[in-house]
Structures are given as structure tokens and as C-alpha cells.
Amino acid sequence: xxxxxGLEAQFANSVITLVSPEGEYLYMSGQVFxxxxxxxxxxxxxxxxxxxxxxxxxxxxxxxxxxICDMSVQIRVRVRTQDGYGLxxxxxxxxxxxxxxxxxxxxxxTKVG
Numbered sequence: 001x002x003x004x005x006g007l008e009a010q011f012a013n014s015v016i017t018l019v020s021p022e023g024e025y026l027y028m029s030g031q032v033f034x035x036x037x038x039x040x041x042x043x044x045x046x047x048x049x050x051x052x053x054x055x056x057x058x059x060x061x062x063x064x065x066x067x068i069c070d071m072s073v074q075i076r077v078r079v080r081t082q083d084g085y086g087l088x089x090x091x092x093x094x095x096x097x098x099x100x101x102x103x104x105x106x107x108x109x110t111k112v113g
Contacts, residue, residue: 015109019107023046073091094106
């Protein structure tokens with residue numbers, strides 16, 4: 001999708017993900033944080049598998065808000081790493097594929113610290 005490629009250029013130091021409304025990773029940019037988990041390992045899996053369990057409900061609400069309200073939602077969450085959990089800032093926004101009309105959620109994740 002052109003919109004995702006544009007975000008990659010704009011947010012070169014961030015991880016860009018495309019997630020289905022059901023929460024499945026469909027795409028992840030080549031830039032990944034130094035957490036020992038490759039982007040290719042996440043595609044096809046639920047985003048919930050990579051978040052701290054206490055943050056899952058908050059991020060689900062934020063993603064639903066992004067889908068329903070067509071607005072950017074920012075949230076700070078903990079993501080799984082090889083050594084435990086690391087903190088990221090995450091911005092979620094609804095994205096509609098111009099060709100198919102299907103709705104997705106695009107996330108821009110930036111490492112904290």
C-alpha cells in the first residue's frame with residue numbers, strides 16, 4: 001500500500017505495522033527494535049502475543065477508537081523483548097485501502113529511551 005510506504009519514509013526510526021481489525025499483523029517494516037524478534041516472525045500472528053498482558057485491553061480500546069472515530073490515538077505500551085518488556089509510544093490510525101475499500105489499522109511505534 002502506498003500509504004504505508006509513505007509512513008516508512010516519514011518515520012524512518014519507527015516500526016510501522018499494518019494490523020487487521022481482528023488484531024493480526026499483516027505487515028511490519030524492516031526496521032525492528034533490538035529485541036531479538038524478527039519482523040517476519042510476527043506477520044500472521046496476533047499483536048497481543050507481543051504486548052505486556054496488562055496493556056492488551058488498553059491497546060484494544062485504542063485500536064477500536066481509531067477504527068470507529070477515524071482519528072489518531074496515541075498510547076504508551078510495553079512490548080515483549082528477549083529480556084522482558086520494553087516501552088514504546090504507539091500511534092494507531094485507521095487506514096482504508098483505496099483499491100479494496102477494506103479497513104486496517106496502521107501503527108507507528110517509537111522506542112522510548
